[in-house]
Each structure stands twice: as structure tokens, then as C-alpha cells.
Amino acid sequence: MIYDIRHVTTYSYSSQVSFARCSLRLKPLSDAGQRLISHSVDIKPRPASRASRVDFFGTDTECILIEVPHRLLRIDSRSRVDVSRKAPARDGGSPGWESVREAAFDSSSLSAGAPIGYVFASPLAPIQEAVTRYAVQSFPPGRGILAGAVDLMHRVRTEFKYDAKATVISTPLQEVFEKRHGVCQDFAHVMIAGLRGLGLPAAYVSGYLRTYPPPGQPRLQGADATHAWVSVWCGNETGWIGFDPTNDILVEQDHIVLAVGRDFSDVSPVDGVIVGSRKQKLAVAVDVLPVE
């Protein structure tokens, strides 16, 4: 499936901003499940410098510097991606979760794809006893890693309430967990924290999701959003599998991966510091259009 994706980020400031230094992680990954065909980012006002590098996690990161006074920053990213990903069957067999844990602990690689980087607490996904106790119910002794993770994903989907107004990016995991509500990134962080509490490797994935308009209605422009889900390491043979706890589905053709990291802080699509504004307003518009 080929998608055309447009992702427009607009910051408007209450007073003039004299300086901005930003990191953009907007270029979709090319990996086993998807291929990037084309990509461009248009920035207003025009940056004094733009420089790209590949970060530790393999994400193409663009550093931009804006030195002209501005009250509006608009970052317009367009990508064409070919996705051809197959997920295993939900009820397929897999190695016992304890053996996956042992294999992860014995890892002899620190590379971005190695499981050991994803079993420890990270800034936005701390390990907490209550969350671990919640997760362990999906992992009775000897259960397959796939079955356990599917069960945990299903429980998060059914026991947590989706509420776009309940949380912001700085809402701590503990609050999300206690109040059982949040948005896609909160659900991803909860699932990740639970898995890591048990010693299981879990990564955070940022990206886009193809949405289907209600039957008989046209697609609304800009109505899509950035999305987030979880990637779980299922042993040396199976490797990483995507779990979307917001929708209770395994990740396949409808998901387009932007970046993978330990949590949101590693993959934040637009990040930066500015000098000069008292208030800032953020608007994000995303369109995911299937081309064929």
C-alpha cells in the first residue's frame, strides 16, 4: 500500500520570537516493513541553517536554526511511503515470556535494534510497581510472549478510556494509570512500562495511522493525527512485533512508522527551544492518503 502523507505543524506565538533551534524527526523510516519513496520539508520562516544527521535510533533528524524574528513557525512535511508489513496471527504460538526475558538480559549488543536498550526505565516510561502488577496478570508462568502481549494490549484498550482532553505530554504515567484514561501515547507508555517492569523489551513507535471515514461520508482534510504504538521484542527468532493498544490491533498495512525510541522523548517529531514568547499555540494537521 502506498500512502501520501502531509504533516503540518504550526506554532503561533503571542509575541515575537527572535531565535529558534529545533530538531525535526519527520522523515519516515525505511525498514523491513516499509519503503520511503519521497520526502520533503518546507519551513517558514526560512531557517538560517538546516543540517541532517541520523541519530542513535536510526531516525533521520534535521536540526534547524531560525534567527529572524517571527510570530509563526510552520513546518510542512510531505512523504510518500510504500508499506508492506505482515503481522503474525493474534493467537499464533511464540516462546515463553520468561525465556524471552533471559535472552534479552543476555544480549551482547547495544545497537538501536538490540532488545537490551528497551528493558530499562526511560524518562517518560518509569518502572512502577503498580503498573508491573497490572501487567503481570497477562503473563502467567510459561505463557507465550505474543499471547501475553496481545492480552495486555486488549486490556489496555478495554480498561482505559480514550480522552483527548484528559492528558498533555507532561502528564505523568502514574496519573494516566491511576485514572485509566489518556490518548495513544499514554496507552503506549503504560503498556511499555508494564512490559519493562517484567523485564520484557518494549519500544515506543511514533507514526501515522490510516483512518477510514464513516461509510458514505468523504474524508475530512487534516483530520488525521500523529499516532503512537508499541513494539515488543518477541525473542531472537521473531524479533520486533508492533502492538497498537489504542486500537487493539497488531501493526500491519495501516501503520506508517516515523521513528522508534525508548519513549516519546526519543522520537518527538518537532522539538526545540525558542527565545522570546510568552505564550505559544500549537496546531497539527495530518493527512494520510492511500494512493493505490
Next chain:
Amino acid sequence: MAGDAAQGSKIRPRDRKVAQWTRDYVRLPGIPDEFIGADGAPRGVWSRFLEAFATLSPADVERRFGSADRHLREAGVTYRAPGESTDRAWSLSHVPLLIDDVEWQQISAGIAQRATLLERVLHDLYGEGRLVAEGAVPAAAIAGSAEYLRAVCGVPPPGGRYLYLYAADIGRGPDGRWWVLGDRTQAPSGAGYALENRLVLSRAFTDLYKSMNVERVAPFFEAFRDALRASADRDEPRIGLLTPGTFSETYFEHATLARYLGFLLVEGDDLAVQGDRVHIRTVAGLKRLDVLLRRVDSNSLDPLELDASSQLGVPGLIDVLRKNGVVIANMPGSGVIEARALLGFLPNLSRRLLGEDLKMPHIATWWCGQNAAREEVLARLDDFAIEGAYGGSVPGFPGNGPVLAADLSAADRDRLRTAIGNRGIDYVGQELVRLSTTPVWDNGKLAPRPFVLRVFAAATANGWTIMPGGFCRIAERLDSRAVSMGQGASAADVWVVSDKAVSTASLLPAVDTVRIRRIAGWVPSRAADNLFWLGRYLERAESTLRLVRALSVPQRDPGKGPLHQSIDRIQRLLITWGATSLGARSQPAKIAIDALQGEEDFGSALSLVRAAQRTATSLRERLSPDAWQVITQMSDRLAQKVDDEDGVVSAAELTLQELASFAGLAQENMNRAAGWRFLKMGRRVERAINTTRFARQFAQDDASGEDLDILLTLGDCQITYRSRYLLAPLLAPVRDLVVLDPYNPRSVAFQVQALNDHIGSLPALKEDGLIERPQRLAVALQAMLTTAEASALDAKSLFALEQDLLTLADAIGSHYFPHGASAMRPEKLTGLA
């Protein structure tokens, strides 16, 4: 023969004292001791020390201890326990820890070898990665550390190395050998305190210190400074010491080190990234910084790439590192090697990388990330101290220090077992060891206390140099397990003692390699801002004290008439300045006490001096110890409660004398490079403003003789007036003297002229040749004051003058320190939902 025998049996008083101290010293059973060796006899160095010590009379000893304590207090040696908001006074044990130089050679060799090894391991971990790939180091033991900085993986460290300063905590174990208890590679603290301890103790016991042949520590610091200098890629590098700020628990040490080593003390806000370099914001614009000695943890260094919530770092700093634009010591990410999880692998790594065994053992440690070790720890849980594998508290058991399973409730023991079972990678079990004891002075006797010694190593061109001595922390209680400064411990100086006279040769570079310079570089904007405000606070305190004194001079009895009116004017001024919250109808005596020492009143002399003290805290590395001492004395004196007019007057007068002595110290002792000018400019501008306000109150068209008399007193020009005019105070001459007379050092005109001179000597920020705003305002003011006539100085024109002065003060601020404390900080973009 008989005579000899008699002489032999006669015990000298000195020996009797030593024998008494030795007899009274009760060692802890089963634990080695520094004073008494394994054979039960005092060790050689201690005998020599005590024999010399015994020649001092008890009164002399107490006097010297007292002088050491006083010096620490007056120098303001402080530290702050984690979580506290005020500084604690430093507690120094009066007896040094003694180590003979033969034993020290072994310690040095062990520490130098360990530093060499850790440097090699870091190079591999962040570089090629062979140790992990080949199984010599488990990936989990690295990945678990918050200090494993993915952002610098594969980035060659600018300057060519990771570690510039390394420290190890060591203690003497039950077998009599020295053991490493932990490694400090992130940003080791304590070297500055060690320096201060040495200074204090060697001053208090000069003769004793000299007679003991103690190795000097100064050459170590010189070697360290030279090494940092050599790491930069230009000849005369600018070096900064990056501190988290005055709220850091060890800020005093940062200031001490910066001053001693001649580095700029900087905070993250003082630095800016431009191009591929880091710059420091100075009053002359951005200046390139070459080397950063950091006391800020790695993760806080760059809000853009690392901890986004950090206010301590510099956005873009890591990217500069990537482009080889700045040397950071120690290299960010170096802390990864502090992890206890790694300890067990070091003996093998030493054989593999250095081809030799570790010379100094470390405390036996089982990392529960490996099956065999985990089973061992779970099987004998009570025999271990459980620690976090990567530093910090034990996961699931918040609090400081190790968890001892034997001390836990049954429920907590289960919790610990489950946690280790699930995530063994997070835990280590360490052998429970008890460390040796060393003597402290306790009410005229020697008593044993457990201690930990921190040893420092600096990387130089000739290998690792070890500081002879170190930072010794002594526990107050006899429990020898955990020693932390925050837990009520004291510190001791460490003397490495030689039989022979020590070399006094210094490592100072040969004379012909040093370029003579007179100016130490431009002042950072923040320091200039603080100096400016220090000057303003002190001057404002002076004006307030003059008002208080005028209000309290006892011969005045409040009554009707002009006198009453004058007192009323003083009170109104004090109320407007926020020096008291009392109403204008309150008793003058009460208002005076408030204005002198009101805790709540932001404009009281006490509050102003405290504000000056806080400002001075941020300037510790730029102020002489004498200047700091004067400020501390003022704030202590003003806080002492007074209850009558005599008390008020004498407190005000003594404080005014101290203010004058501070001004004198600054005038006579401060280097005339740009920093001094900002202190002076602060005083000048504030004095000009206050004097104008005095004139507005007391030199109005209808001013009484009493008003004018007070104005002359407030302006400190009674004598000048009387020597010029043999008359009672008259309006026009008084106005002229106080406002316009350019020869009177307290007149407004004199202040403006001085400001003009200072501004003229500062660098211009633009190159267009146009006069810059502060100068433009000052020149205009000076012209106005030069041409004005006293008779025309009515209330309206004085008010306009006051406004112009305030505008000038603001213009100086926004021109020279746009990035100072009051400037806009960079802020984070809000994240995406």
C-alpha cells in the same frame, strides 16, 4: 650507671600525654585502625604526630582548634545537604588522617591503574564496542545506566580523552588492605573541599605541619589546570567551570575551584551556541569558550538532546561536541562506568586491556543480571547489602544507601525477592564490610571513628597524577557502613607523611613560556549584572542607614514645628522605600527599628544587606575573602535584635563603617578590569538616585533650616558646607553642594561624571561608530547638571532628574547584560499531543 637509670625512668610530660592518649583509645573489636596497627602498637606516623602534638599545651590546642573553626566560618565554607535550602557550616575534624608515603605509593599505583583502565573501557564502550560484542562486558550492565549517553555514541571525545579528573572512594578493609568502594567519573566533587581543609589546618598548626614533612597538594592542581589547558586546540584557551548555580549543594566548592584554578565560573544561561562553537556571553559580546569543566550531570547538559526539562544546560551543546567544537571534562557519558554492575567484570578487563591484575581490590560485588550471581544472592540474602546496580537508590526501596535484607519486614523481603527475580539486572549484592577507624579529637581524648577517603587523579601528559591526600569523610556514629556528607559527618584533612623533607619544587611552567597579561578577559554578563546589583544593594543599604540614623539621633525631641515636619519627611521616605510597613503616624523609634532590621520589610537595611549577600554568593569566585567576610559580618550584626535608640544608632553607625570598609576593599584591592567598573557603576547610579530623592524631600522651595541640616547630614557634607559657608544652611548653597557641585564626591553631578567615565571605558558592542545609548544618556545628563543653576532646581526639575537617572540605570542593564538574571530564558516548544 645509676644516673643513667634515673634518667631512663624519668618520663617526660610529653611522653606521658602520648601514653595516656594511647591507653584511652579504645579500638572497635575486629576492625583495623589507622592509629593502632595490627600488632597493638601505634603506627610510626602517628607516634611522630602525637609526640609533636603533645608539646602544645591544652589551652594552645583549644586556641588553634578555635582559630581553624573561625577561619572556616568566616571564609564561608559551606555545603548543602540534598533537599535543604540553606547552607550548612563545614565541620572539620581537627585531627588529620595520616598515611605514610610508602603506603601512599601503593594507593597511588592502584588508583592510577584503575583510572587508566576505566579510560580504556570508556573508549571502547562509546567507540568500537568490542568489549560488549565479545562478551567481556554484558550489554545490560551498560544499557541500564542513565549515564549511558546514546547521543554521544560514536562521537570521538574532543581533546582525545573521556576522563580528566577521576576519584575513587577507598577504605581499609578487615584484611588491612585498602579497598575501592566506588568510582567517581561523572564530575567528582570534594577536591576543592580538600584544598580548603588543607589551608585551614596547615594555618592553624603551622609548625606541626612543617615538622611532619607533609606532601603538598598544590602541584596536583597545577598539573590538572595545565592538562585542561593543553586539551584545547588554541594556545590561550578560555576555560569555564560549569556550575548548576548557587542552589547546588557544593556551590562553594565550584567557586573555590574556579578562583583557585583561574577558570570562569559559568552557568548554562551564560553560554550560547553559535556556529560550531560554545560562547560565553560577556559585556563585550559573545566570546569563544574552549574547555568546560563540568559540575552539571551529563543528562542536564542540553535540553534539546537530553533531559528536556533541564534549566542547567546549553541548547545545542551536544551538537558542538559532535563537531569537535568544545572540550568537556569529563566527557558527557563518562558516568556510565560508575555503575556497580560493572565492578565484578573489572578484574578480567584489567587483564584483557592492560595485561595485569588490578593492584587494588574493590568491594566484592555480585550483579544479579547473571543467573549464577542472582541465585547466590537470593540464597544468602541476609549476607549482602543490596544496592542499585547503576547508582541511586535501590529500585522499589526509595531512600539513601543500601538495603539490608535482615532489617526488612517479611512483606518487604518478599517484595525484594520478587523484584530481584523479575529484574535482577537492576540489583547488586555487595559484601558487608566494616571499614577501619581513625582518631578524632573528642573532649581532650582521641576516639576512633569510621571514615571513607576520596582520592583524586588528574590526567596529564605524563600519565595520571594523584593528589597526595584527599577528601576524608568521618562518620559521627560508630556504625561504619554508610558515610555521606549529608548524614552528619565531618571532614578531615589527609596528610601523606614522609620521613624525608618533601620537595617544594612546583610544576609552574618555565617563565619564558608564560605570556604576561593584565586583563583576565571580559566579564561574563551575569557576573557584571550581579556586580552592578551588589553595588546598588549596598548603596541603598547605606542610604537607608543614613535615614535611620537621622531619625534616631537622640537629642531631637519630637514636637511641633519644622523639626516635626523634617522627621515626618524621613519617615515618609522610609515608608516609600519599603523599609517599614508601619504607618506615618507611628513612633519614630519603632520605624527606625523596622527600617534597620525588619525581617519582612524588603527595604530594611537588613533585607538589603541580605540581598547583597545573596548576590555576592553568585560572585564568590570574584570577591576576596575579606570582602565576603565584611558582608557576612554586616548581615550578622543587623540581625541582632536592638530595642532602643542607642542600639539603633550604634548598629547603624557600625554598619556604615563596614560599608565604607567594603568600598575601601573594592577600591584598593579589586582588579581594575571590567568587573570592578560594574560594581562602581551600581553604587554610583544608586547614590545619584538616592541623593536626588533626598534633595526632592529636603531641598524644596519651602525647606526649613532643619530640613537643610538633615540633607547635609544625609549627603555627608556637613563639614564641606561649614568650611565653605560660615552660615546656617541656606537653600541655594545646599542645593548646589548636594546636587550640582562636581567636586563633592557625594553630589549627583559627581556620580554622573563618574558613570560617564566608566561607560566610556567599556567596550562598544557595535562597530558603526555611533554613540551607544547608555553613553548618550549619561553625556546628556552631565551636560544638564554642568549648566544648571541651583536656584532653578525646583521640585519639578528634581523629579525629572530622578526619572532620567532611572532611565540611565535601565539602559546600562539592557545594554550590557541583556542575558543577565532578568533576561528571557530559552523555553521549550510544547510537545505534540
